[in-house]
Amino acid sequence: MIGTGILRGMAVTAKNFVGSYFDKERLTTVQYPEERIPLPENSRNFPFLIFDGEDAQAGLRCVACQICEKECPPQCIYIIKSKDKKPDYVGKPQFYPAIFDIDISVCMSCQICVEVCPFEAIKMDKVFELSKRERFDALLMRKTELAKSNEYYHEIHPIEAAEVDGNLAAAAAAAAAKKKAAAAVAATSAVTPPTSS
Amino acid sequence: MSVGFQELAAAPPPMTSRLEGELLEISMGPQHPSTHGVFRMNVALEGEIVRKLKPVFGYLHRNHEKIGENTSYLGSMPYTDRLDYFCSMTNNWAYALSVEKLAGIEVPERAEYLRVILAELTRLQNHASLLGFLLSDMGAWGTPLMYAFREREKILDLFESLSGSRMMCDFMRFGGCRVDASEEWLGRARKIAEAFPKFLDEFEQLILSNEIVIMRTQHVGKLSAELAINAGITGPMLRASGVNYDIRKVDGYGIYPRFKFRVPLGDHGDCYDRLMMRSLEMRESLAILKQAFAEIPAGPITNPKVKIRAFKPPVGEAYGRIEGPKGELGFYLISDGSASPYRYRVRPPSFINLTILEDLCLGHTVADVMVILGSIDIVMGEVDR
Numbered sequence: 001m002i003g004t005g006i007l008r009g010m011a012v013t014a015k016n017f018v019g020s021y022f023d024k025e026r027l028t029t030v031q032y033p034e035e036r037i038p039l040p041e042n043s044r045n046f047p048f049l050i051f052d053g054e055d056a057q058a059g060l061r062c063v064a065c066q067i068c069e070k071e072c073p074p075q076c077i078y079i080i081k082s083k084d085k086k087p088d089y090v091g092k093p094q095f096y097p098a099i100f101d102i103d104i105s106v107c108m109s110c111q112i113c114v115e116v117c118p119f120e121a122i123k124m125d126k127v128f129e130l131s132k133r134e135r136f137d138a139l140l141m142r143k144t145e146l147a148k149s150n151e152y153y154h155e156i157h158p159i160e161a162a163e164v165d166g167n168l169a170a171a172a173a174a175a176a177a178k179k180k181a182a183a184a185v186a187a188t189s190a191v192t193p194p195t196s197s
Numbered sequence: 198m199s200v201g202f203q204e205l206a207a208a209p210p211p212m213t214s215r216l217e218g219e220l221l222e223i224s225m226g227p228q229h230p231s232t233h234g235v236f237r238m239n240v241a242l243e244g245e246i247v248r249k250l251k252p253v254f255g256y257l258h259r260n261h262e263k264i265g266e267n268t269s270y271l272g273s274m275p276y277t278d279r280l281d282y283f284c285s286m287t288n289n290w291a292y293a294l295s296v297e298k299l300a301g302i303e304v305p306e307r308a309e310y311l312r313v314i315l316a317e318l319t320r321l322q323n324h325a326s327l328l329g330f331l332l333s334d335m336g337a338w339g340t341p342l343m344y345a346f347r348e349r350e351k352i353l354d355l356f357e358s359l360s361g362s363r364m365m366c367d368f369m370r371f372g373g374c375r376v377d378a379s380e381e382w383l384g385r386a387r388k389i390a391e392a393f394p395k396f397l398d399e400f401e402q403l404i405l406s407n408e409i410v411i412m413r414t415q416h417v418g419k420l421s422a423e424l425a426i427n428a429g430i431t432g433p434m435l436r437a438s439g440v441n442y443d444i445r446k447v448d449g450y451g452i453y454p455r456f457k458f459r460v461p462l463g464d465h466g467d468c469y470d471r472l473m474m475r476s477l478e479m480r481e482s483l484a485i486l487k488q489a490f491a492e493i494p495a496g497p498i499t500n501p502k503v504k505i506r507a508f509k510p511p512v513g514e515a516y517g518r519i520e521g522p523k524g525e526l527g528f529y530l531i532s533d534g535s536a537s538p539y540r541y542r543v544r545p546p547s548f549i550n551l552t553i554l555e556d557l558c559l560g561h562t563v564a565d566v567m568v569i570l571g572s573i574d575i576v577m578g579e580v581d582r
Contacts, residue, residue, distance in 0.1 A: 005406035012403040013340060028347050040358035042376065071506065073272035110275030110367045115375075116506055124361065 041157060044111055044124035046104045049146045056147040061088070061121035064097040068113035068122055076106035077113065102146060104130070105139040120164050126156045220248055225566070227256050233330065234577025238554075238566070245562045250555040254548075254581050261582040265541035270296055270371070270508050273541065277528075278365040280543065281579040283323050286315040286356070287521045289369035294450060295517025295528040296371050300510035303500055308373040309452045310493040314386065315368065316519070317482040317489070318356075321393065322349040323522035324433075324475040324482075325400075327574050331472060332404060334571035335413050341404060348396050351389050358382060371508065372500030383490065390486045397479060405473070414468035418557040418569035421466060428553045432524025432546050433478060434573060437463035437470040444520035451519075455492075456485045471572040509536055523547050523574050543582060547575040 019026035030037060051059035064081040080099040088094045113122050125148070132138035154161040226237035235256035241249035261280065265273045277292045278285035290312055297304065304312075329345030353363040359382055360366040360375070368375055378386075404410050420430070425438045435442055443460045445453040461477035463470030512534045518527035524546025531540040550573050557573075558566045 002408055005408045005411070009403045009407050012399050015399075016344065026347075028350060040354075040361075042358055042361040044361035067506070071269065071272065073268050073275055108275055108279075109362060109365065111361065112271060112275065 039126050041159060043126050045109055045128055046107055046125050047102060047111070047113055047122050048125045048148045049100065049122055049143070050120070050150055050153055051147050052150050056149070057143070058086070059088070060096060060147060061119050062097050062100065063094045063119060063121070064100075065118070067116050067118070071112055071116045073110060073112060074106050074108055076103045077101070097143060100143040100146060102141045103139065104141055105135065120168060123153055123157070233570070233575055236575070236577055236580070240563065240566065242563065247558050247561055247563065247566060250558050250566070252551060252554050254577070257577045257581040259582065262541050262543060266538055269536050270510070270538065271505065274369070275365065275367045278367055279578055280545065280582065281521070281523065281547065281576045282364055283326065283576055284319045284522050285364060285366045286319040286368060287519060287526065289366065290316055291517060291519045291521065291526045292528050293369040293371055294519060295515050295530050296510065298517045299513060299515035299530050299532055300371070302372040302503055304372055305497050305500060306494050307496040308498040310489055311374050311378055311498065312369065312451060313453070313456070314486060314489050314493070317486050318352050318386065320482045320522045321479055322352040324479050325349050327475055328400065328404070328472065331568070331571040332410070334567045335410065341400070344400060344403070348393065355382070355386050355389065370499060370503070372503040373498045377498045383493065387490045390483055390490070393483055394480070397476065401476060405476070411469065413565070413568055414472055414572070416465075417468045417561060417565050418572065419465060419467045420553065420557060424553065424556060425466070429549050430524070430553065432521070432550065433474045434471060434524065434550050436460065437474040438466035439463055444518060444525055448518065456488050458484050468568055468572040507536065509534060518544070521546055523576070524550055545579040545582065547579040551575050551580060
């Protein structure tokens with residue numbers, strides 16, 4: 001009989017309508033600004049720079065090697081390397097970025113900069129409510145706006161951050177051990193200088 | 198009212214004497230809600246019947262291929278997400294596959310399984326949302342589309358928790374994948390795949406026996422197998438015309454030969470067949486997913502020999518293709534040994550499937566044009582590149 005197909009379809013809509021009052025499966029929307037679904041751990045948006053310690057600018061892990069600038073597919077990163085070196089948070093003299101800008105109106109959140117960074121200095125942020133009233137300067141993030149603390153990184157990506165900290169600590173320990181070994185070798189060679197014939 | 202495709206192919210029907218030479222030319226699109234993006238059709242109408250149709254594309258041209266020739270091999274990967282923005286996972290796979298062919302890179306077992314799982318999930322969400330859009334083109338505004346999007350949303354949530362982004366996943370890498378899937382993620386994905394048939398049953402009850410859907414789609418936009426083959430149509434559209442050609446079976450790329458699945462085939466090649474084809478393909482995808490979840494081994498997901506930076510494949514050329522949800526998606530690369538390809542060419546399924554739009558639409562009413570366009574399954578990001 002003609003019309004039965006439509007009625008069968010209507011049964012489905014009726015089931016969904018009534019179900020949306022009782023079943024979480026059928027009502028999946030949330031009232032956004034008041035109610036928010038927590039973002040998954042891996043969620044990514046725009047890059048930021050990590051600093052250690054108290055001072056945001058002195059503690060930046062970035063050493064201005066410019067690898068991310070070269071690898072960035074849409075070329076949204078702009079870095080000017082410093083002329084001088086200054087001690088980083090562990091006291092080792094390093095170059096630092098005199099200028100580090102990310103144009104987030106160009107950035108496409110691909111996280112290739114994070115993958116290529118050998119210093120774990122740049123990571124992906126989770127903030128997404130970034131609407132601005134002005135589209136040029138307001139969307140150009142300077143070094144000061146990009147710097148965020150390691151604690152903040154732990155807050156947004158807890159598992160990943162713990163892993164990164166572990167890797168960094170292991171690398172630091174390895175470097176310290178190597179230094180110690182080198183010092184020991186230097187000490188032994190100092191004690192027994194090579195005899196010149 | 199409609200004139201069958203066969204008669205039209207034989208000889209163009211004569212104009213009526215009353216309206217001779219007075220075809221009404223209208224421009225549908227580029228800002229038309231049913232054109233699936235910025236796509237324009239110059240249609241010449243006689244009354245309500247389409248007599249001529251000229252597709253106009255290029256509104257979304259982004260210079261994809263030239264950008265690909267100027268950036269590094271890895272740098273093109275996030276751009277491929279933006280081709281067919283519904284299926285970024287399969288786009289990634291097609292590109293990764295051609296680079297792997299070019300450089301002779303092995304892919305670890307677990308990564309292959311992950312790729313299959315993600316590609317089939319992509320197929321599910323693409324076909325589900327296509328059914329919704331097609332119904333919305335027919336005038337069922339909102340309801341079926343929202344039901345389809347509810348399911349799609351679950352799959353997008355899976356993508357987000359794995360890759361970090363819902364649509365622009367940028368997940369595959371040469372010789373593997375970027376992130377490993379946890380057991381918890383696999384469990385969630387398995388649960389969603391297990392619950393999916395329930396949605397399919399409900400959706401089929403909603404639309405497939407509906408008299409209006411049947412009247413609007415059956416015998417509309419018939420595509421003969423011969424024309425489909427000659428025009429290079431691929432994917433569900435070709436199979437709806439009864440041609441048994443699925444690259445998963447023909448090429449057996451990745452680890453597809455290990456899975457047992459059937460290739461559904463249509464009989465008439467009309468819009469209804471194309472609609473059914475998507476529904477049936479989703480069920481086959483679920484069968485593949487079930488096997489993949491059962492068999493996925495532990496192990497590494499990346500090939501340690503592949504460097505991320507300064508990746509330079511040897512001189513040569515390669516064409517890698519996969520069965521994307523819309524058809525054969527291929528990337529053709531010529532390498533001159535430098536860090537960026539000498540030639541980078543995309544073979545998009547949407548664009549080539551769209552070339553026969555005029556043949557399908559002639560003799561049908563304007564309202565049918567939207568249904569035919571919807572059943573082709575195009576995404577303008579891929580057509581214009």
